[in-house]
Amino acid sequence: MGMNDRIYLIDQMLAERRFVTIPQLLERLEVSLATLKRDLSILRDRMQAPIIFDKELGGYRYEKQDQTSKFELPGLWFSAEEIHALLTTYHLLSNLDTGGLLGGHIKPLLSRLTALLGVADNSIEEIQKRVRIEMMNVRRVQLEHFEAVGSALLKRRRLRIEYYARGTNQTTQRELSPQRLINYRGNWYLDGWCHLRNDLRSFSIDSIRCVELLAAKAKDISEKKLNEILGSGYGIFSGKATQWATLHFTPEISRWVSTESWHPEQKGRFLVGGCYELKIPYSKATELLMDIMKYGAGVKVIAPPSLVDRVSKELNSMLAIYE
Template sequence: MDRTERFYKIDQLIGERKLVTFAELKDALEVSPATLKRDIQYLRDRLNCPLIWDREAGGYRYESGAAHTGSQFELPGLWFNASEIHALLTMQHLMANLDKGGLLSPHIQPLMARLNVLLGTADNTAEEVRKRVRIIGAAARRMQLSHFETVGSALLRRKRLMITYHARGTDEVTEREVSPQRLVFYRENWYLDAWCHLRKGLRNFSIDAIQKADVLVKSARDVSEKTTDEVLGAGYGIFAGSKVQWAKLCFTPERARWVAHEQWHPRQKGTLEGDGSYLLEIPYADDRELMMDILKYGPDVEVVGPLSLRKRVQDLLLQATQRYA
């Protein structure tokens, strides 16, 4: 970690423990004794840090009654790396949109306050960071909080759920007894991975498509995380299937400059061809979501295989041409 990060670490340790020995600081910062001494001296002389050595207690602490925040002592601005600021802003984005003034609001507000402290520094307030860095969600669907809360309760209590579920693809409404395994936030929407006792297999359910949810007294059936990943995470997208195939997609040299740096699936394979085009191979079990992502690239992508997927794309393009002819 750099020096600024070390300053924040020292402040955090003393703030949490009230008293920290020299050895504890050195081990936590992973620096030499000489470097730690220079850091402490800089905090005192340049940043007016009320950090004192308590000889009787044998450690460093803040001077009693001295403020170590505000104008008297301010740590230099700390910038986050890309993954850290994305995680912090995403957490705020999720919590702000999950429950606006509803049942979870009293629990969310303290978390939001903590995130504001993390995002805000002496040089940049949290509001300034949010104004300058924006996360834009796409295709988010509105959901009913009451069902989300019921689902989450059953999930953590390891109880079964009786749900009334609207399958949008078939426009069919069914009652299902399910054993919840995990909640998944995917492409701005929430899904429940669960064992369906009606279908006798693992399925995923859109939370916003659950019309009714009741917690049952029966204990949920547990499915290992490995098995859940193998069944629901083997193919591309949120849809599951037992037969996994490999799609081969060839992108034009122009589009390859973007796609070559994208992750479509953890098990994908990518090859940059001699002419600059990019061959992407990804596993899929259900082609619905894959089809949508292929079509959005238009003439910049060719489905090399399998033939069944290639024909599906051709048929959809033909239908669209006939519809708007």
Template sequence: MSNRERLYKIDQILNSKQNINMADLIKRLEVSKSTVKRDIQFMRDSLNAPIIFDRDSETYRFETQGPGIKYELPGLWFSAEEIHALMTMQHLLAGIDSGGLIGPHIKPLLSRLTGILGTKEDSIDEINKRIKVEVIGNRQFNLEHFQVIGSALLKRKRLIIDYHARSTDETTTREISPQRLVYYKGNWYLDAWCHLKSDIRSFSVDSVKCKETLETKAEDISDKKLDETLSEGYGIFSGSNIKWVTLKFTPERARWVSSEKWHPKQKGEFQDDGSYQLTFPYSQDPELIMDIMKYGSDVKVLEPKELKEKIHKILIEAVRNY
């Protein structure tokens, strides 16, 4: 019988029987007296189990639960390896939870998991010491309206926002129906139905200022329609005018690119000379151009012609200004 099975067994015995002595527990659990005592102490200290020892009858029982006494054996029990995985996940999550929407809610769970592990070597401090997460190139921002957005999103309420578009340096006031939050390349985006434009839009959350949460129910857009509008093209940019790009990477770069995911619908294959040809759809090209150019001379645009000419023009201008 494993440790967790014994804990459930003890819980079951104490819930089904008013009192039980040590000899009966040893017999039922088929372990030593010291193991039973250790399990009971663990349940008291780490799980807040209200187990008391009645000295008169020399039996164990659950204390009658009343105000201030809260105990419930977890419905899902974790192994030490699973707890480590959860704690590690929380550590990584802290790097993307800039708005503090999730962290405060899982902090009590993290504390309980640390207690269950019960040793200094397995503590969250040790994980923080041994795992380092470096995020380079992300924008630094203060997502002061992140929780308001998250709340309206889950409660299905509309929002009145001021949105600053960096491309035009203009701020517009809009009424939106939030649909989903997306974490993409180090930044948070809000997919929403924009009632001003009567269309689906993706808003960079750090450019959103929430003015009011309305009681009006948010309009629900199907996942299929959201994906058709926002996920068919390349990257975070949406659009219905879908085109296909074909890129050819040098044999040296092909070894890396062949294992990368550029788009869910991408098609790639190695050529006879060891190069790698990659094809995928896009709608707008700003992000695509940036991602292509970072490969320098290791990539060549084969199709479409207009994208190839645009990048060529950008490179000529860059050399002229160098």
């Protein structure tokens, strides 16, 4: 009998009886005392089962619980989607600096996720070795900033922040009405109404230098308008889409790109000869340019002319470095 089967059987015996003695468990499970103690420890420590040894009864039992907090044994096997979700959550939480007020909540949550991922025959270390999620180019976020943003979102209050823009190397004071948090390519962003610019903006949480929760009520923007302005173009700092980019990929690269989702409204088709044509909306070309450049000679920008010119200038600048 495997460990998973034994744990389910122990849970069943404890749920059905007032108490269960050690001899009863050993006889039913057909294991040694050391193995039984290890299984009970896994139930208690990893899976948070409320098991206690009652000296008066001379056996193990579950502590009395109300219906709202009644213990239920979690599934010991996860689907691919569930493993991905658990590991992604684990990595996202691990990437937060665990200082500040939420530190006391993040660490137990990580412990709980570790327990969930380690309830099978293999340990959390074994699962992480066999199923890996590489979070590339992820920037660390200060927990107190993340906490303040989350509080403002839920309480619908404004924020005053000191924001560092890497592109311009400048720091500005902003007052924001936060709208929603987004984790994009492993990094956290805040969509908010900027009262300084009187417009919607996306702010990288890791670029916030100081943050203050204000008493003023946040300005509410409809989800439709948020998606229209910040979700219609390409990339996280998109703005309202104004142009469509047309890209042609070589037959070899097409075998990958044709299965990828670059934008919810993208249009793609195979051309004669095996090339793949991809059309995507964009407003600011910064992020789109980076994604185009990574394919090198495997992609050609067809339209619009402004994007063709920008890619051409970028390639010439790169070439000049090596000449």
